[in-house]
Amino acid sequence: MEWLIDPLSEPFMQRVLLGSTLAVMTASLIGTWVVLRGLSFMGDALAHGVTPGIALAFALGFNLTLGAVAAAVAMTLGINLVHRKARLREDTGIGLLFVGMLALGVIIMSRLPSFSSSLSTILFGDTLGIRQEDILLQGLAAAVTLTVIMVFYRAFLVLSFNEEKARMLGLRPGLAHFVMLALLTLAIVTSFRTVGTLLVFALIVAPAATASLVVRRVPTMMAAAVGFGFLAVISGLLISWHADIAAGATMAGMSVVIFFLVLAFRELSNKKRVPRIAN
Amino acid sequence: MKRILIPAIIVAVLGSACGAADEVDDGRPLVMATTTILGDIVDKAAGDALQVEVLMPIGADPHDFSPSARQASRLREAVLVVANGVGLEEGLSDILAAAEADGVPVIRIGDLLDPQPYVAGSPEEHGEDNHDRETDSRTLDPHVWMDPVRMSAAVEIIAGHLSETAGVDVSDSAAVYQGEVLALHDEITTLIDEVPVDRRKMVTSHFSYGYYADRYGLEILGTVIPAATTAAEASPAAFAALVDLLEREGVSVIFGSTTESTTLADALAEEVGYQVKVVTLPTGSLGEGGSGAETYLDMMRTSTRLIVENLK
Incomplete structure (x- = not known):
C-alpha cells in the first residue's frame, strides 16, 4: 500500500485531491444529465467555446471567469438563433458556434503581444496549482450544483425523457433547459482550473457515461458518476506521481480509460453468463 | 458485480504505475530549478554542498512544460526553488505560486536581472506598437540566460539566497563559477568579433x-x-x-x-x-x-x- 499512502500523506497532495474531487463532483453531477439528454456535443462546444471570452477578458484586464461566462452565454444565444431562424438542426448551430468561437479565441490570442502565464493556465489548467481559495470556490460550485439539481430534479427528469410531457405538466422545459445549461457552464468555468478548457469536458461526460453502463436509476447514476469521477481523479493523480507525467491530462485520460475498462468488464461478464442461462 | 468491479479497476489502473524509482535523498539540502539551464548554473554555483534537481527534462520547451504530481510535491521539500520568471514558465506559474503560498522560498531570477521588453516582428511593426509594449510588464523578454553578464550576476544572487535560506555557504564555489561565466562572456565577445x-x-x-x-x-x-x-x-x-x-x-x-x-x-x-x-x-x-x-x-x-x- 506504500504506493497509495506515500503520495497521499503529503498535505499538498491531499489538497490537490480534495480540489480535484470537488471539481469532478460538480462535473459528474451535471454530466449525468448531459449524458441522459444527449447534450454531449453542446457540452463539448461550450467547454471549448469559452476560450475567446477568456482571451478577451485577459486582453482587457477583466476577470477571466466572467469572460468565460459571457462567452458561454453568447454561444448559447447564437446556437438558439441558428436553430430558430435558419431552421437547421441544433447540432449544425452548435458546430458553427463551436468552430467560430474557437477560431475567434485563437485570433484574439494571436494579437496579444505575449501569451502570458495566467492565460495558458486557463487553457491547459493545472490541478497541481490549486490553492486554498480555489477549494472554497469549487466546494461552493459543488454545493450549488447539488442543490439546484435537487430543486429541479423532477423538471430535469421529465425534460430528459419527454419534453412534450414536461410542457403539459407545467414543468417549464424551457426554464429547465436553461438551468441545465447554466449548471453546465458553472461546471466548465469552475473546473477548467483543474484540467484546462481543452480537457474539462472529459470530466463532465466520461464519469457519467461510465455510470450509465452499470446503473439505471438517475439518482444512483449521479452517485456512481461521482464515484467514477473520484476514481479517475485519484488514479490519475497517483499515476502522475509514479510515472512522472502531467497530472491534469492523466486525470482526464483516466476518466476515459475507466469507461472502456468498465465496458469491457461488462461485456466479458455478460458473455460468461449467457451459456448458463441457455443450459 | 459492482463489488468486484471497482477493486478490479483500481488494480488494473495502478498495476502499471507501481515501482517507479524514488528520488534518492542524500541528506544534503535540496534546491529545485525549473529549467535545465538554471539547474546547471545552480549546481555549478553550489559545488557539492547541495542536492540540485531540475523540473524540466532535457529538450523540453520551457514555455509549456507541466510537471507531475510528484514533482509538484517535491517542490515543497526544497530549501529554495530557482525559477526563471519573467513569464517563461507559462505552464508552471500556478504551481510555483501555490508552492510559494505553502511557504517554499521561490526566486524568479529573471525578474531581478533588469528584464527588457522584447522588440520583435518586422521593423515596420515597431513604430506603432512599441510604446505601449514597453510599459507592459507582460511583454518583457524572459530569455535572460542568453546574456552571460546577467547570469554572472544571477550566480551571486543565488549564492546569497542559499546562504540566507539554507544556511549553506557556497561563496567559494560560486565565485569560481562566476569567473567561468565571465570568461565565457570574453570568449563570446572575441568570437563575435570575427x-x-x-x-x-x-x-x-x-x-x-x-x-x-x-x-x-x-x-x-x-x-x-x-x-x-x-x-x-x-x-x-x-x-x-x-x-x-x-x-x-x-x-x-x-x-x-x-x-x-x-x-x-x-x-x-x-x-x-x-x-x-x-x-x-x-x-x-x-x-x-x-x-x-x-x-x-x-x-x-x-x-x-x-x-x-x-x-x-
Whole structure:
C-alpha cells in the first residue's frame, strides 16, 4: 500500500485531491444529465467555446471567469438563433458556434503581444496549482450544483425523457433547459482550473457515461458518476506521481480509460453468463 | 458485480504505475530549478554542498512544460526553488505560486536581472506598437540566460539566497563559477568579433536572442513567430513582410531552436527567392550528451560557434 499512502500523506497532495474531487463532483453531477439528454456535443462546444471570452477578458484586464461566462452565454444565444431562424438542426448551430468561437479565441490570442502565464493556465489548467481559495470556490460550485439539481430534479427528469410531457405538466422545459445549461457552464468555468478548457469536458461526460453502463436509476447514476469521477481523479493523480507525467491530462485520460475498462468488464461478464442461462 | 468491479479497476489502473524509482535523498539540502539551464548554473554555483534537481527534462520547451504530481510535491521539500520568471514558465506559474503560498522560498531570477521588453516582428511593426509594449510588464523578454553578464550576476544572487535560506555557504564555489561565466562572456565577445560588422544581423524563430544581441552588438532583424514565446502564431502579413525583409537584407540563414519545431522557419526559407539555411541552436534547454550543449557554458559556446560560422 506504500504506493497509495506515500503520495497521499503529503498535505499538498491531499489538497490537490480534495480540489480535484470537488471539481469532478460538480462535473459528474451535471454530466449525468448531459449524458441522459444527449447534450454531449453542446457540452463539448461550450467547454471549448469559452476560450475567446477568456482571451478577451485577459486582453482587457477583466476577470477571466466572467469572460468565460459571457462567452458561454453568447454561444448559447447564437446556437438558439441558428436553430430558430435558419431552421437547421441544433447540432449544425452548435458546430458553427463551436468552430467560430474557437477560431475567434485563437485570433484574439494571436494579437496579444505575449501569451502570458495566467492565460495558458486557463487553457491547459493545472490541478497541481490549486490553492486554498480555489477549494472554497469549487466546494461552493459543488454545493450549488447539488442543490439546484435537487430543486429541479423532477423538471430535469421529465425534460430528459419527454419534453412534450414536461410542457403539459407545467414543468417549464424551457426554464429547465436553461438551468441545465447554466449548471453546465458553472461546471466548465469552475473546473477548467483543474484540467484546462481543452480537457474539462472529459470530466463532465466520461464519469457519467461510465455510470450509465452499470446503473439505471438517475439518482444512483449521479452517485456512481461521482464515484467514477473520484476514481479517475485519484488514479490519475497517483499515476502522475509514479510515472512522472502531467497530472491534469492523466486525470482526464483516466476518466476515459475507466469507461472502456468498465465496458469491457461488462461485456466479458455478460458473455460468461449467457451459456448458463441457455443450459 | 459492482463489488468486484471497482477493486478490479483500481488494480488494473495502478498495476502499471507501481515501482517507479524514488528520488534518492542524500541528506544534503535540496534546491529545485525549473529549467535545465538554471539547474546547471545552480549546481555549478553550489559545488557539492547541495542536492540540485531540475523540473524540466532535457529538450523540453520551457514555455509549456507541466510537471507531475510528484514533482509538484517535491517542490515543497526544497530549501529554495530557482525559477526563471519573467513569464517563461507559462505552464508552471500556478504551481510555483501555490508552492510559494505553502511557504517554499521561490526566486524568479529573471525578474531581478533588469528584464527588457522584447522588440520583435518586422521593423515596420515597431513604430506603432512599441510604446505601449514597453510599459507592459507582460511583454518583457524572459530569455535572460542568453546574456552571460546577467547570469554572472544571477550566480551571486543565488549564492546569497542559499546562504540566507539554507544556511549553506557556497561563496567559494560560486565565485569560481562566476569567473567561468565571465570568461565565457570574453570568449563570446572575441568570437563575435570575427563576424564583419555589417553582417551582425540575425533572423530567429521566436524572440529568444534579444539579450544576446544587445550584449554582443548583433541586430535582430526579425523573428518568424512575432513573440517572445513559442506559443504564439504568425500572421500572413507579418510573414510576407519577413520574406521581403530577408530578400532586402540578403539574409541567408534563419536561426531556429532545439526546443521548438522549425516548420515555420523552413516555410520562410522556401519562400525566399534564394538558398536560405535553417540552423537550429540550443537555446531553451541543455542537450543530451554529445549535443555540445550539456552545460550552460557549452550551450552558449555551441550557439555562438554556429552563429559565427553562419554569419561570417
